Amino acid sequence: MPDLHPITRQLLEWYRVHARPLPWRESPHPYATWLSEVILQQTRVETGTAYWHRFLEQYPTVKDLAEAPIESVMRSWKGLGYYSRARNLHAAAKAVMDQRDGQLPILAADWRALPGIGDYTAAAIASICHGEAVPVVDGNVQRVLSRLFDIADPVDRKSGRDAIRAWSEALVSEATPGASNQAWMELGALVCKPRNPACPDCPVREACLARQRGTWADRPVKQPKKKQVTMTVDFDVAIRKVDSRWEWWVERRPDRGIWGGLESFPATLTEGAGRDRDPQSVWGPVDHILTHRRLTGWFHLHTGDAASDLARCHPGGSWIPLDDADRAWPRMVDKVLPELRSRAVKN
DNA sequence: AAGCCGGGGCA
DNA sequence: TGCCCAGGCTT
Numbered sequence: 297m298p299d300l301h302p303i304t305r306q307l308l309e310w311y312r313v314h315a316r317p318l319p320w321r322e323s324p325h326p327y328a329t330w331l332s333e334v335i336l337q338q339t340r341v342e343t344g345t346a347y348w349h350r351f352l353e354q355y356p357t358v359k360d361l362a363e364a365p366i367e368s369v370m371r372s373w374k375g376l377g378y379y380s381r382a383r384n385l386h387a388a389a390k391a392v393m394d395q396r397d398g399q400l401p402i403l404a405a406d407w408r409a410l411p412g413i414g415d416y417t418a419a420a421i422a423s424i425c426h427g428e429a430v431p432v433v434d435g436n437v438q439r440v441l442s443r444l445f446d447i448a449d450p451v452d453r454k455s456g457r458d459a460i461r462a463w464s465e466a467l468v469s470e471a472t473p474g475a476s477n478q479a480w481m482e483l484g485a486l487v488c489k490p491r492n493p494a495c496p497d498c499p500v501r502e503a504c505l506a507r508q509r510g511t512w513a514d515r516p517v518k519q520p521k522k523k524q525v526t527m528t529v530d531f532d533v534a535i536r537k538v539d540s541r542w543e544w545w546v547e548r549r550p551d552r553g554i555w556g557g558l559e560s561f562p563a564t565l566t567e568g569a570g571r572d573r574d575p576q577s578v579w580g581p582v583d584h585i586l587t588h589r590r591l592t593g594w595f596h597l598h599t600g601d602a603a604s605d606l607a608r609c610h611p612g613g614s615w616i617p618l619d620d621a622d623r624a625w626p627r628m629v630d631k632v633l634p635e636l637r638s639r640a641v642k643n
Numbered sequence: 644a645a646g647c648c649g650g651g652g653c654a
Numbered sequence: 655t656g657c658c659c660a661g662g663c664t665t
Contacts, residue, residue, distance in 0.1 A: 344660085
């Protein structure tokens with residue numbers, strides 16, 4: 297067994313003092329840790345914490361999660377983004393119940409086989425909950441190690457990834473891998489931040505090559521990202537009145553693609569900014585930014601026969617009450633619900 | 644290897 | 655505006 301690397305020893309002392317009291321650290325168990333790691337994929341701790349509490353409350357065990365309808369899980373995930381995480385989480389819970397007799401994996405390799413669990417998440421759970429000495433590499437670790445060892449290769453190419461991987465394996469604590477993994481991430485989150493890193497507070501500053509060489513602002517090196525594509529989204533909102541109560545037509549979007557698995561008014565996405573719509577007949581524009589798309593939304597209101605026709609053209613959807621709020625739509629739809637409600641009532 | 648997938652916060 | 659966030663899946 298390799299000795300504890302002196303740099304990691306320094307780091308662990310710092311971590312014992314400065315670790316944030318995050319709720320999933322209080323008494324970690326595999327199910328709760330799994331939930332936290334999936335929720336936190338590409339999601340800030342401040343954003344994910346409330347969702348984690350809600351998920352544990354609504355689905356206390358993997359059995360509860362597996363038996364919950366997917367609509368419920370999607371609704372719980374609403375607003376978090378990257379909705380394939382919710383579908384994969386639910387599928388993995390069912391796989392655990394059906395194929396593993398309800399027993400969660402122990403080894404990272406077995407966690408890795410479940411949907412929605414990649415190298416990072418598998419290593420995080422196995423190291424934190426079972427002491428398996430596998431290193432984690434997330435965005436924090438990429439940044440911290442690329443600075444510490446002044447890695448000039450892009451971290452999103454093989455050469456850079458290999459360098460980060462090699463250092464992470466050399467640095468992981470064999471005795472307390474869960475602590476050292478979380479400590480490296482915590483250092484990135486609290487001290488070695490993307491901008492304005494707090495180098496004077498850093499427990500490993502003496503060893504940091506980027507600090508010595510003045511290259512810290514240029515680490516990590518990443519490939520330039522492509523520009524966002526502009527797209528137009530036309531929503532068809534069909535409304536009708538039944539027994540003095542308003543309803544409208546929603547459909548579930550396919551699992552693949554934007555807002556997969558979420559509910560929405562029937563929507564048509566077209567490339568480009570699109571022609572201006574007539575403000576008399578539609579509500580808009582509503583701008584919305586995704587990671588790789590810049591969307592402009594227009595909402596077309598249909599009533600009477602036009603509403604019936606639209607519903608017929610989109611089988612698989614359903615009429616739902618206008619005041620039904622607790623459903624899993626994307627933020628884009630949420631943004632305009634109040635306006636659409638007031639327009640519907642006037643109609 | 645590259646593209647796709649949300650939403651929000653911050654300089 | 656652009657970048658980043660306890661990434662993973664598909665092609």
